Amino acid sequence: MFAMMKIKRMLFLFRSVVLASLIVLVTVNSSYAAGKTAVDTVKMTNNAQFLPGKLTITQGNRVVWINTSDLVHTVTCDRQQAIKAKDVALPDNAKAFDSGKLNPGNMYSKEFSTPGIYRYFCIPHEALGMTGEIIVKKKN
Numbered sequence: 001m002f003a004m005m006k007i008k009r010m011l012f013l014f015r016s017v018v019l020a021s022l023i024v025l026v027t028v029n030s031s032y033a034a035g036k037t038a039v040d041t042v043k044m045t046n047n048a049q050f051l052p053g054k055l056t057i058t059q060g061n062r063v064v065w066i067n068t069s070d071l072v073h074t075v076t077c078d079r080q081q082a083i084k085a086k087d088v089a090l091p092d093n094a095k096a097f098d099s100g101k102l103n104p105g106n107m108y109s110k111e112f113s114t115p116g117i118y119r120y121f122c123i124p125h126e127a128l129g130m131t132g133e134i135i136v137k138k139k140n
């Protein structure tokens with residue numbers, strides 16, 4: 001019985017990741033076709049990591065975080081919610097953001113319009129070092 005429940009959960013997670021990946025693929029293709037923003041993807045893992053941990057994008061691009069794990073994660077760039085001040089960085093005039101809880105298979109998307117360095121973390125896993133960084137280069 002337990003093995004069957006585990007298999008069903010794994011199938012659910014697999015389907016969720018495939019569906020999220022297809023949504024990202026459609027979004028990327030639609031954006032390029034329409035001449036809009038580019039889209040980059042960051043995965044959230046069972047090892048309490050954002051992959052890639054550091055990403056450089058161009059101003060106006062969008063990042064999509066996909067929870068590919070079986071854990072609940074967040075994407076949080078808000079000094080007031082951080083345990084460690086060094087885990088958060090925001091450019092001047094940029095607004096703090098927080099995805100809220102992302103269950104397995106869920107995703108969060110944000111467009112970056114202000115150039116600079118954004119350092120963010122996962123609320124439940126910040127103490128484990130689950131942090132990421134996005135460097136937004138000014139559009140030419």
